[in-house]
Amino acid sequence: MGLDDYREVWLVRFEALRRPGECPTPVCLTARELRGGRLVRLEQGGLGPTPPYPCGPEALFVAYDAPAALGCQLALGWPMPAQVLDLHAEYRCLTAGALPPGDYDLSAALARLGLDGAGVDGLARLLAAMWPHLDLPRALLRGRYTAAVARMEAVGVPVDVDRLDRLRAEWGRLQDALIRGVDSRYGVYQARKFNPVRWRAWANRHGIPWPRTAPGRLDLSLDTFRDMAEAYPEVRPMQELRATLALLRPAELPVGRDGRNRCPLRPFAAKTGRNAPSTTQFIFGPAVWVRGLIRPQPGMALAYVDYEQQEFGIAAALSQDQAMMAAYRSGDPYLAFAKQAGAVPADATKVTHRDQRERFKHCALGVQYGMGARSLAGRLGVPVAQAQELLALHRRTYPTYWRWSDAVERHAYAAGRLRAAFGWTLRVGADANARSVRNFPLQANGAEMLRLACCALTEGGVRVCAPVHDALLIEAPAGDIDQAVAVCEEAMRRASEYVLPGFPLRTDVKVVRHPERYMDPRGREMWDNMCWLLDRGPAARSA
Template identity: 45%
Template sequence: MSASQIRGFREVWLVDFEFQAPIGAHPTPVCMVAREWLTGTTIRLWKDDLEGRAYPPFSQRSDAVYVAYFASAEFSCHLALGWPLPANVLDLFVEFRTATNGLWLPHGVGILGALAYFGIPSLPIQTKEEMRALVMGGGPWSSAQEGQILDYCESDVIALEKLLPRMIGMIDVPRALHRGRYMKAVAVMESVGIPIDHELFDTLTGEWNSIKLELIREIDARYDIYEGTHFRRSAFERYLVNNDLRWPKLPTGNLDLKETTFKSMAKIYPELIPLKNLRNILAKMRLSRLPVGPDGRNRCLLSPFRSKTGRNQPSSSRFIFNCPSWQRGLIAPTEGRGLAYLDYAQQEFGIAAALSNDQRMQDVYRSEDPYVAFAKLANAVPQDATARSHPHERKQFKECQLGVQYGMGSATLAERIGQSRVEAENLLLIHHELFPDYWKWTQAVVDHSYLTGNIKTVFGWEFLVQDSTSSRTLQNFPMQANGAEILRLACCWLTECGVAVCAPVHDALLIEAPAGELRETVSQTRHLMERASAVVLDGFQLRTDAQIINYPNRFPISDEAGVWKQINGYLRTNASDCSHRRAPVPLINK
């Protein structure tokens, strides 16, 4: 991007808001400062002036561009005020992320980090924290404090004014505007939020200490590991010895009790799955940190473009889909409305087939079940086999297919499928023989990335390759990062045409609609999701699956359904207040 390109817009508005952010609720704008970059015209508005306006005090037409740092925050204020969103968006946070993705940044990727990266002086961190505390305090503010807050808001606009000319040479305008377009979609999705059964949520939060003890009493009865809520290492060692179970150890000689180790070992010893789930629940149950607004919606920052592949990276404790899976049973449509969960079928497999142009892999993806089709090609199952008739073989070939995209070796694959290393090596050899074009392509991707020092998606999201970058990262990047591009494009189209997208979830979307319009909305959503994949993958279209959740049902649970049943059984019997609008028993959709 050159200075002439930015000046191709008639107006370039640098914008920043200060706002309060109640937990789980829509923001409350406090003030706004906007400066037109070409003329220096500056607008400072306090909250009373903002609330009295139906439109922003600056142009949002196609010949103007809106510049911000983490623009979804500004757009959340637009939505709270009922203002329309601008036609063109240049988000310097997103462009700084893609320009430095893969580098170690000692000052982070916030606006202060970007200023430090370019050697531009900025407000001291302490001053910034003090001013944010003043804003979040909620007032009332004196006239002097109002002036201080407006000055603080303007300091971020001045920072944008200094950053823009330093970053111009890094920016590819069309792709940057596309990424800015997604930040509008993010603000809309964050505003919609995820509907939660608020009454049950409050009851669970209040009863959680008692529920923990009851879960331990029921699940630990067969293991005798816990003392109160404490996991006794010595008792677990005794259990392993008594049941002749081998377990990995740390260099110190102690048992390796990391979550990943427990997950792997539970696949080898299925009898440990309930204990593994219990440890996971007790460690991660933080309902008190889940932000649920007064309207019963889980809202948090979706943190777009935070991962190296450009995927969203919301908080593990504030975004319900990142919490233990049984908590998803709290997701429920309100009366008269319905939800649908739509995801891409075998997205990473399909992307690998498309980008590598491996025709056999593409044919396998287009089959009714790609993993069974893979097993058939390998002559591991009869030609009339199905997922129902050969679940064990399907699982093995699924793990193999997914594993190769992460550069998984035979030792790890053997552990994942519960077979010998020889069997795992044979599976990998079969994959090499059946899909040679894929393997040539993936090796070329790795080689090219090391030679050029970068790797990019179809739409230009970039990762800078370092000497320490593993080949596995590079092998997996095209599938993950282009998968993110597909979902971003779908989110843009869907939010722009009025579909209520509650949240993006990796390669899936949760949407909401009036009950009578849900099936039509699902059809529209699937069409746009599949169309987005065809745009990114040069005509190759990914399939989508949909689960519909009608009132009074809840989000379906699979992995930890037993835990959900136990918790609800406890509530039905013991909770002091179970007067929910829905009984706690039929929470798991069959």
């Protein structure tokens, strides 16, 4: 397949006003047909009811950051192009692992290739330089996903605007009140400043072996707090507080006049090909209690549909480890792992052997991220020797998986790259992190299947509000939500089989109908605390 297979190839660039939380308002379009040279420039008043270029399968639509351009198409009521090539997505695919993750605008991509230019002229130069390196059928599949992204960004996530407005109005007071309330059980804050020495003393008093970045220096990253909160529930309130203070800026959370959170989903920004929306602008980005602001509008319902144990299932299917595949198919792979390892009896359940299941769960998840014995011991609060035995049990229970994982690492360093099922590629240098290399097939193939599901659902008319790592938030009238869920689950199942032939992954569903709100159980305590503080605030007393 090549450019000659298309009757016309259009290079398209929009300029638009992008108010926080709103769909774009196109103000200018520049488009050029590559071979014939026809140039079209339209200002806001001249952007009519139909596009000045064909959108059928005989034409190729080329853009840089296609979701932004396609968002303008949607705002104008124009049809989506049937064939989309996003040079930003392809630039990221060609450089993932070789360049730091993030955004690279057209000028940066051109400069790296020793080119200059801007607008559609720069786009033409970039296309010519990249064309010999493109895997067009798979590039068009990624382009298809950018259309799904544009549709999802247009839908947005409905939020409780009244509660958000109160949060914004009283945020300064609330921060101080939250610190006082949460810190009353820890005693580690001085004004708004976190004291690492006091935190170390608290952790020592409670027998929590906190990870360190160097001798005597605690690892105080948000990721470490999140991991430790999973292992030690007593850490959760402090973890939520620190994430809230670091990431939540209510005034910056973009919500449109229709009460929906919208922000760029930034597809392909991560080196695994996953989306990487801003943690301060995306409602799912800050502390998990903030998700309590998500609320279906009157007459509507939301459903959160996520793959169950996605990464465990992908590891089992790719490695073809029969014991691991059986563990996934059991419905509870972590308890199955404990049974297969002989650590619990065959009739054990989540209730009867909760603690053992949790240990094997953390071991299984830790293996997927390349966690060593010392880190696993810290997460579980057990001696290093016990963590070493858990990891050894994993190797003995799933030897085929380990042979596959070892082979992945060897191949990556020898070939200098790894590829996911539909072509997303990681460049692997001699200094690449081995843990990231081993984890790449799980993350990248998880991203591939979610992209396929998004394409099928958005093209089929399902209102997808947002993708969230391995899950989708969808919306429908309350009376239709069960049917929408059934369609979503089937699309996600089929997508998983496209990536993992013969090994479909399960999904789990949580439905929320108006006037209920979405709530992540991990954030319930902090949400209740925040609501209590709001209801006692000046605005509440004056109401």
